[in-house]
Amino acid sequence: MPNKTEYGGNHKLIGKDYSTMDLHAKVTGQAKYAEDYRAEGMLFAKLLLSPMPHGRVRRIDTSAALAMPGVKGILTVDDLPAPADSLTDNGTVIHANKLGERGLTNEPLYQGEPILAVAAVDELTAAEAIEKIELDMEPLPFVIDPLETLRPGGPNPRVEGNIWYRPPAPPPKPGEAPKGGEGREGREGRGRGAPAPLEVKDWKWTEADFKDFNDGKLPIGKIPEDPGNSWSYGDVDAAFKNAALTLDESFTTPDTSHHCLETRTAMAYWQNGKVYVHTGTQSTIQTVPAIARWLNLKPEQVVLVSEYTGGGFGSKITGAISLIIPALLSKKCNAPVMMRVSREEETFIGRARPSILGRMKVGFSKEGKIIALDMFMLCNTGPYDAAGDAPSSGRIVSLLYQPENMRFRALTVMTNTPPRSAQSSPGGLQGIVVMEPILAKAARQLKVDQVEIRKVNAPEGKAKFGPEQRGRRAYATSAFLKDALDKGAEQFNWKERAASSPKRMGTKVRGVGVSSSCYVGGSTGFxxxxxxxxxxxxxxxxxxxxxxxxxxxxxxxxxxxxxxxxxxxxxxxxxxxxxxxxxxxxxxxxxxxxxxxxxxxxxxxxxxxxxxxxxxxxxxxxxxxxxxxxxxxxxxxxxxxxxxxxxxxxxxxxxxxxxxxxxxxxxxxxxxxxxxxxxxxxxxxxxxDKYPHDGQTHSYVATFAEVEVDLETGKYYLTDFLAYADVGTVLHPKALGGQVLGRSTLGIGHAIGQKWVMDPNYGAMLSRRFHHSKPPTILDVPAKMEWAALDIPDPETPVGSRGIGEPPVGGGCAAILNAIANAVGDEVFRRAPVYADGILLALENGHPMDHALTAHV
Amino acid sequence: MEVMFDMPDESNIKEVLKGVSRRKFIQGVIAGGAGVSAATYLFRASTATSAASAGERLITINVNGRDRRVDVMKQETLAMTLRYKLGLTGTKIGCDRAECGACTVLIDGVPRYSCSTLTHTVRNAKVLTIEGLAKEDGTLHPVQQGIIEEQGFQCAFCMSGFVMASVGFLQTNPNPTRAELAHGISGNLCRCQDYDKILTALLRGAEIMRGEATHA
Known part of the structure; x- marks a missing residue:
């Protein structure tokens, strides 16, 4: 079938290609990103980063630095506004987290956390001043591995403990008005008591919980009561008894830095009582109240300039808190301040996707239908706010594979590693990547075609997912994933290629893989x-x-x-x-x-x-x-x-x-x-937007890949790739294609090479730069990749279009993993990314040798 | 200005390449006498402090067809000179260590990482940046035009580097296959990972350069 290239039907603009008006400035070098701005008398800031993963500042002597000519000021945590509660634009109270990230600190919780910043007339002077600062620190216990901190007597990443814990909300007292939210979306204004502030708690498992650890099985211990992290539907235990095949597998996904090509550089100055901030962001308007909150200003006092942003992927949702450093230094020194964030600094403060250790016990019918799923996810979130990846992974797996009976449990643990945040398909990637190799293995054992087993389990129409809440389960607005699997299989010539795979040619073997993928695809009310x-x-x-x-x-x-x-x-x-x-x-x-x-x-x-x-x-x-x-x-x-x-x-x-x-x-x-x-x-x-909207919007992708593995070297190459998307009405085909394949490749990076490596003895990051962390290059992907879209409108939105940033990501990774397993067998890897040495060692030993449960190796 | 499409002089390429070995680069930095090793890549204002001007000197470099007099430190990189002394901010710094190619410019027609080129090594060379690629009347270079037509690139922070690398590569191979062009620009990293659309757009630019394509 030819690649579908005509979209838009009878529309004049919707679905038609055109060139966007921001392109000319980009191709001529006129487009200004944050670091391209200059201001009269602009100073430069440099950061002093913590040399240790956890410690307490006992004394800072800045006198020699301040005495240097050209040094204009130093900012420490004592100069930052105290965390204050705030009211969002929607009227929701955001309780200040007294234990949250503030931008600078006297108790660094990861190596590379900023302790102070120096402003000087140029960067050399600022860097020299940093060298002259005397810093006396008391080292504190640290931990970088989420399982290590859960062991009995294991070290804690924070003095207070290792997990975030929200005590159950007390019921409102009779006659007491609900606290918080006066606005239309005030989440706290619905008759329940305001939630208690988050606490940090010490959480440990027992020795018995770790009994299968040495066999590579992820331990499952107790978790706190929390409806987002613990739910079930159906009768899981009974359903396992009827399973024709039950698989119980553990799998580990990598920590991956966002590494936007533009770091979170920011420049700021004050004029007439307003702060002007130049920085990259994923939302121009929503960053305004965020900056106001961080600086304790009114939104009217904030002017944000962000015409071009050099990548975000979830790491610059409303800019980055580090922007308060040049803003406050500027106020202190009464001059504009540019803080250029270097690539290594970006590794520390620039955010990353959290790794998840997953264990899934899956019961299949003989046709390959998932009749029972017991899913446990352990997420390593770094030392600050809990990433939402783990709870999200359960909902996505429930929707994408429609298990008839399901139990979901998750625990998000803190460690002394750089802070995580959402990254394209947060939780979706991890859930899909843990599930897909199991599905591929089950299809082989049950002798069911790989596309068929995904169709048997695929969501359709207003597919339900997740647990019952207030008497009903959530459901999708629509899903046409089966169509995407069919059309993609046809375009990829799946049947013929699957029948002849794995195909051995001398020392090389080719394998093919397919993956389902989905993620949330839209919000409403703007x-x-x-x-x-x-x-x-x-x-x-x-x-x-x-x-x-x-x-x-x-x-x-x-x-x-x-x-x-x-x-x-x-x-x-x-x-x-x-x-x-x-x-x-x-x-x-x-x-x-x-x-x-x-x-x-x-x-x-x-x-x-x-x-x-x-x-x-x-x-x-x-x-x-x-x-x-x-x-x-x-x-x-x-x-x-x-x-x-x-x-x-x-x-x-x-x-x-x-x-x-x-x-x-x-x-x-x-x-x-x-x-x-x-x-x-x-x-x-x-x-x-007040249009009705029945269900939760998701987009879907069917992904197909072929790899060629050299059995003598373990090295493998991607030789073919197709992503077939179900994203509703196509709005701008070329931009959509860029997103489908670009975000697929972001996922591919998780399969073929991108990860963090840390030194467990010192808690130090070793993969600080591109050539260590290995994001995909143009030579890591086939010179021609294919994409297409169904172009079926979503019935629950007037234009019919859904979003596409996240949905391809999980499929990009999982289709590669499945193709590798097709080529070299199921017992080769238990974690991603898959490296050549891992393939060679596994083939030599007959089982995976990749230390699946150890963090950051 | 007119854009030069002729092949760069062979001996010039050798001279330029000889100038950028890592060893030479580091030697140059050491010779520059930077006291703080971690600070050698940092920006130093030329006039702000009197102490800073020791070791700096006024040199002339030819950028985008014009001779520019500029006060540079011995350890100053071309990327910093372009961005902070000459106001040419179209050249981006993505890594500052020759990993990502965002800072690629043409030096005597050869694509080079300006973050890892010392400014004083290009005194006798012609430097072309993204700002100098279009004609003075605003007519875009074919590679730029190809990007506009194919909606190439996403965030575009990597774009000027890719464009300069492509323009340099297409001078040596004006009619590359998709795979050949991919190899030719593999020293450039795109974190939006928009590689497929980038290749399509740059190949479109190559077509226009060869005069084969009718405009869409």
Whole structure:
């Protein structure tokens, strides 16, 4: 079957390729990222990083450093605002975590944690000043391996313990008003008592829990009571009794630094009581309240500039807390401060995906249906906030493989390793990568085709997943994964290739693999804001971060199409809240295409209605007598009309709701403020996405891969790759293809090479740079990779489009692992990535030799 | 300015390559007399402190067709000179240690990592950066045009390095296969991992360069 390349059907803009307006600045080198800005009198900051994985600062002597010419100031944790509770824009109280990350510290919890920062006239001077600082530290016990800290008597990463623990919420006292959330999404305002603050607790397992450790089986001990980390449905134990095949396997996924090519460099200065911050972020508008919270300011006092961001992948959701260092140094020194973050510093403070040790006991029917699943996930989150990967992995596995009966347990443990955060498909990758090799093995043992076993277990339609909550289970908006598996198998010529695999050719053997994959694909409830100027041009205000996925621009083509305005007459305004941007989702979690096409649809629909009203007020009749098309608003069936340019002029005269002096009452206060700031410039419409939405939006990918393994060297190459996506309506094919294959390759990195290596004796990071941590290069992937999309609209969203950032990631990794196992057998690896030496050793010894349960090797 | 498509002079390439061996680079750094080894790659303002100016000297380098007088330290890298002395911020620093290629520029037509090239070694060479690639009338270089047409790259922090590496490579092999071009630009890293679309876009640029393609 030929690769599907035609999308968009009868649409004018949706589904059609075009070149985004940010590209010209990028190809000519004019696009400015954070480090490309200069400010008069700009100082440079350098960080003093902790040399040890856990310790306490006893004394700092900065006198020699401060005496140096050119040194302007030093910032320590004592200069940071105390953590304060705050109210989110949605009215939810965010309780300050007194034990959370603050940016600088006197008790570093990982090697490389910043202790202080020096500002000087240039970096050399700042670096020399760092060398002159006398630092006296008391080393404290540390641990980098999540199983080591759980052993009886094992070391703790923090003085207080090794896990986050939230005591059960006390019931509200009679007559007491619910605390917190006054807003529409106030999660705490629903009659339950406010949750108790998080505590750090010491959590240990027993010796007996570790009895199978030496056999490579992941120990499973007790876990705290927590509905997100412990749930089940059906009767798992009974179902195992009916299983035709039961497999019980342990598998370990790697820690992988995000390593955005642009580090979290930031430049800041203060002017007229406002802080101006230049940095990369995944959401222009949502970073504003985050900076305000970190600096204890009002959002009105923050100006963020982030027109171009050099990669995020979950590590710059609302910028990074390290940006407060140049901001506060700037205040202290009364001069702009640039903090260039080096590649090694980025390894420490730049975030990473947490590794997960997983153990799954899976019961299959003879057809390969999963009838029972007992899943346990142990997540290593580093010393600060618990990554959500472990709880997320259970929900994704439940949806993607539809086990009839399932028990899920997870524990997230702290260690003295750099902090983790969400990375493309957080938890999804780990869940899929632990499950897929088991599924592949079961298919071989049951003699079921690999594509068939995935179809037998695939979600379809409004597939249910997860546990029962308040009397019902969650379900997907839609799922067409079976179609993607079928079409992908056809395009990949799966049947023929699977029948002849593994194929031995001299010292080489080829294997093929397939994987299912999915992740959350969209959120709802955000705002659109557009302006039609008296010259007839339409400007879409976009609060989305510009990561190059192009959703910052693509989503507005929906509004242009509804308004009937040619794209050449449209501008997109993005990159700084100084340009007055609406409340927008973060460009993370694959939300944007779904959430912001909905918002674009809402604001365009609102604009059409208001334009009809403007016409009716000018030319008589009722709004219903008018329609909007071809850059005009005119009477249906002929008669009078006006251009959008004229309507814009009329809107300015009318004022009120028509020119931004009044905003749509549904929209967020940030959107209201933006509309007010733009007021009077033309016709202005704002709207919030209030469209119905039944179910939880996910996108799906069927992934196919072929590898060639050299049995003499263990080295293997990817020789073919196809990702077939179920992402709803295709919005911008080339951008989508970039995401499908780009995020697949991010997953491939987890299979073929990317990981952390740490020294267990000193708790020191050894893989500090690209050539240690080995993200995929252009030679690690086939010179031609294939992708396609079903282009079936999601029924629960007006445009039909879903997000795509995360869904391919797990499949990219797992399809490679499955292809390797097809080539060289099931008993070769128990962890990813799979290295040549691991393959050779396993083939020589007849079983995996890769120390599956040891962290950071 | 006009972009040069002719082959670089052989002897010049050798001279340039001779200048960048790791050993030479380190020797150069040591000779520069940097007191703080960890600080050798850092930015030093040329006029801010009087102590800093010792060992600096005014040199002339030819960048994007123009002779530029610039005050550089002996251990200063070309990436820092371009970005902080000449305002040419299109050249990016992604790793500062010759791992990622984001800083790639052409030196006498040869792609080189400017983060690992000492500025004083390019005094007699012609440096071309991303800013000098388009014609003065704004006409884009074919490789730039190919990227626009194919929506190449995502975040684009790596883009100027890839573009300069491609322009250099295509001078030696104007009609590469997909795999040959991949090898030619394999010294560049893209963390968005948009490699497939990058190759498509750069090959489109090669087509335009050869004058084969009709514009879409």
């Amino acid at each position: 705002d659109g804001l557009l302006l039609i100027k008296p010259d007839g041009r339409v400007c879409f205000q976009s609060g989305i971060g510009n990561l190059g996925t192009e959703s910052v621009i693509d989503v507005h083509r929906v509004a242009a199409e509804i308004l009937g305005v040619p794209w050449e007459k449209c501008d997109v305004c993005w990159g700084t809240n100084d340009k007055h941007l609406p409340w927008t989702c973060v460009s993370g979690g694959s939300q944007t295409t779904h959430a912001m096409t909905r918002a674009a649809h809402a604001v365009a629909t609102e604009a059409v209605q208001r334009l009809k009203e403007v016409a009716a007020k000018s030319m008589g009749g009722s709004p219903e007598n008018y329609e909007v098309a071809n850059e005009r608003v005119f009477r249906k069936g002929g008669g009078g009309g006006m251009t959008l340019a004229q309507a814009a002029e009329k809107a300015i005269k009318l004022g009120g709701i028509y020119d931004g002096h009044d905003a749509n009452p549904d929209v967020n206060r940030f959107t209201k403020a933006a509309a007010a700031a733009l007021a009077g410039q033309g016709f202005i419409a704002s709207a919030r």
